[in-house]
Amino acid sequence: MNTTSKTPPKRSLPMPLWMQGAIELLMTAVLSFATVLILLVAVWFAGGFNDSSLLGVSQLSSQIWLLIHGVPLDLNIPQHGSFAAVSGTFSLIPLGLTLVPLALCFRSGRRLAQASYEGQFWVPLVSGSLTYLAISLALSLFSSTATVTTHPLLAFLIPLWVVLLGTICGAWFESRSLARMIGVNAAEWVGKFSQYSRWAGSYVWAVLRSSLVALLAFIAGGALLFALTVLYNWNDILAVYQLLSAGAVGDTAVTLLQLGIVPNLIIWAMAWSTGAGFSFGEGTIANLSQTSVGAMPALPVLGAIPQPIDPFSYLAVLVPILAGALAGWWFFRAGENHFDEWVSLKIRFRWLSALLSTLCLAVFIAVPTGIMTAAVGWFAHGSLGLGRFTHVGPTPWFFGLLTALWVAVGVLLGSLLAPMIEPDNSKELDRFAGESRENKRRLKKEQKKAKAAQKAEKKAARSGSKGSKAADSVATETESEDVFVLDEAEESPADSAQQQDAAELTSTEANVSADSAEEGEVSAEKDSAVEPAALEPAQQSETSENLNQGSVRAEESKAAPEQPKLARGAVIRRPKSLKKQRKTREENDS
Numbered sequence: 001m002n003t004t005s006k007t008p009p010k011r012s013l014p015m016p017l018w019m020q021g022a023i024e025l026l027m028t029a030v031l032s033f034a035t036v037l038i039l040l041v042a043v044w045f046a047g048g049f050n051d052s053s054l055l056g057v058s059q060l061s062s063q064i065w066l067l068i069h070g071v072p073l074d075l076n077i078p079q080h081g082s083f084a085a086v087s088g089t090f091s092l093i094p095l096g097l098t099l100v101p102l103a104l105c106f107r108s109g110r111r112l113a114q115a116s117y118e119g120q121f122w123v124p125l126v127s128g129s130l131t132y133l134a135i136s137l138a139l140s141l142f143s144s145t146a147t148v149t150t151h152p153l154l155a156f157l158i159p160l161w162v163v164l165l166g167t168i169c170g171a172w173f174e175s176r177s178l179a180r181m182i183g184v185n186a187a188e189w190v191g192k193f194s195q196y197s198r199w200a201g202s203y204v205w206a207v208l209r210s211s212l213v214a215l216l217a218f219i220a221g222g223a224l225l226f227a228l229t230v231l232y233n234w235n236d237i238l239a240v241y242q243l244l245s246a247g248a249v250g251d252t253a254v255t256l257l258q259l260g261i262v263p264n265l266i267i268w269a270m271a272w273s274t275g276a277g278f279s280f281g282e283g284t285i286a287n288l289s290q291t292s293v294g295a296m297p298a299l300p301v302l303g304a305i306p307q308p309i310d311p312f313s314y315l316a317v318l319v320p321i322l323a324g325a326l327a328g329w330w331f332f333r334a335g336e337n338h339f340d341e342w343v344s345l346k347i348r349f350r351w352l353s354a355l356l357s358t359l360c361l362a363v364f365i366a367v368p369t370g371i372m373t374a375a376v377g378w379f380a381h382g383s384l385g386l387g388r389f390t391h392v393g394p395t396p397w398f399f400g401l402l403t404a405l406w407v408a409v410g411v412l413l414g415s416l417l418a419p420m421i422e423p424d425n426s427k428e429l430d431r432f433a434g435e436s437r438e439n440k441r442r443l444k445k446e447q448k449k450a451k452a453a454q455k456a457e458k459k460a461a462r463s464g465s466k467g468s469k470a471a472d473s474v475a476t477e478t479e480s481e482d483v484f485v486l487d488e489a490e491e492s493p494a495d496s497a498q499q500q501d502a503a504e505l506t507s508t509e510a511n512v513s514a515d516s517a518e519e520g521e522v523s524a525e526k527d528s529a530v531e532p533a534a535l536e537p538a539q540q541s542e543t544s545e546n547l548n549q550g551s552v553r554a555e556e557s558k559a560a561p562e563q564p565k566l567a568r569g570a571v572i573r574r575p576k577s578l579k580k581q582r583k584t585r586e587e588n589d590s
Contacts, residue, residue, distance in 0.1 A: 021124025062143035092382030105166025324410020374400025
């Protein structure tokens with residue numbers, strides 16, 4: 001389906017969408033009619049119709065074409081020789097032939113979807129449907145004879161289901177979205193609802209898809225059961241062929257007719273497996289417990305009608321049960337069981353909430369499956385319009401009811417066994433919540449390594465700060481070597497008081513560098529207090545610089561952050577050689 005403004009490549013003459021839809025469905029109707037006509041003309045050339053002309057074969061082809069679309073044929077055949085008069089309605093649809101127009105409509109739906117822009121598919125669909133129905137009405141008027149007639153209104157309306165089903169399925173297969181076909185943004189529309197409504201919608205949609213899975217699985221099981229029945233009764237089928245002795249042409253015509261009703265026979269096998277069974281005429285029945293059909297038409301495939309074999313015939317019930325189990329398993333894999341989550345929040349006991357939600361799920365899946373099965377059974381049910389053969393096929397409502405019952409049992413089994421069969425995908429679900437378990441472990445290890453690295457950096461920073469402080473203290477002490485320090489014996493009481501005052505200025509949290517700076521400041525004050533006049537000018541300037549450096553370091557130590565208290569080491573004293581030089585200078589000055 002075109003969803004952009006890009007022009008597709010020109011493969012034919014440009015035409016409006018309504019005209020293209022009309023031409024596509026016109027070709028579909030012509031091709032489907034030609035398929036039936038060619039088969040009957042081949043039989044006519046081979047002498048299959050004794051007194052019929054080509055016009056009569058064409059009318060018969062039109063009647064069969066209407067019949068495969070579901071239009072009933074009104075029979076009014078007068079008595080002919082040994083054959084009694086027939087008056088009735090032929091309504092049994094040969095579903096195998098119905099697949100021909102359905103497949104052609106499917107192809108037309110794909111082509112129209114490719115030619116349509118978003119939201120414009122309805123234009124060719126409407127014009128094509130009207131064209132198809134007009135052709136059906138024309139064939140109804142053309143095929144009406146004195147013995148076989150069709151109602152024009154029914155011929156105009158009933159084929160619509162074939163057109164809509166085929167074209168819509170084809171368009172969906174091409175576009176993969178009904179929203180593109182009708183021009184509605186489904187995501188935006190769903191986004192307007194609350195989260196609870198979206199969960200409910202997801203649950204309902206999963207239930208409907210599970211019902212479709214059950215129906216398809218049931219049809220596949222019915223086809224397998226029919227194939228096994230044909231193989232088991234193959235000798236009886238060959239015996240009927242030999243009794244007919246129709247020759248090559250007759251055998252070909254009979255085989256084509258049987259292929260046309262194979263889908264009907266598959267649906268009959270489905271009904272037989274449920275226990276509902278089917279009828280082939282008034283007062284006849286064929287089910288798991290009995291088979292009473294009386295005289296049958298000389299159709300070889302009818303020799304495959306099974307005879308019950310107790311108790312093995314009841315094993316056929318496994319077909320619908322297994323279909324329901326497959327639907328329950330598919331629903332479990334879909335992961336949309338929000339109803340179970342809601343029930344578990346309302347009911348405290350988990351075993352009770354799980355039981356109730358599973359029972360409700362079985363009912364929710366079984367009811368749509370039963371309805372669709374009843375519709376399928378209705379298509380396979382009809383009348384031959386001959387004598388007692390007015391009730392052929394299963395009873396739709398009874399067929400749907402038993403199907404729903406067995407499918408519900410299967411859904412219960414599938415829901416219970418699915419957690420045991422299905423592997424645990426909890427590791428994959430972790431990606432929706434964050435990281436997987438392995439990634440979480442890896443992240444924890446990385447976090448531990450990062451913390452250890454941070455601790456190591458802090459320790460290195462602390463050791464570096466200690467080393468820098470020690471280096472500062474050593475440098476301070478080296479600089480203060482040139483300052484004149486008095487001996488302990490020469491210290492006066494005034495000097496000791498000044499040392500106490502300087503010690504009070506420094507806090508207990510000061511580092512070694514601040515302490516050494518204060519010692520330099522104290523020693524400088526001692527020298528200045530004892531002999532200020534005896535110092536030379538150069539020595540006085542050096543003493544003032546040392547005093548300034550000591551005060552600056554003291555202020556820095558006060559402004560620095562609190563550090564752990566360090567033990568005071570031994571005071572580094574001046575070497576004796578310096579003391580001798582000082583005494584010599586003092587003696588010279590004196």
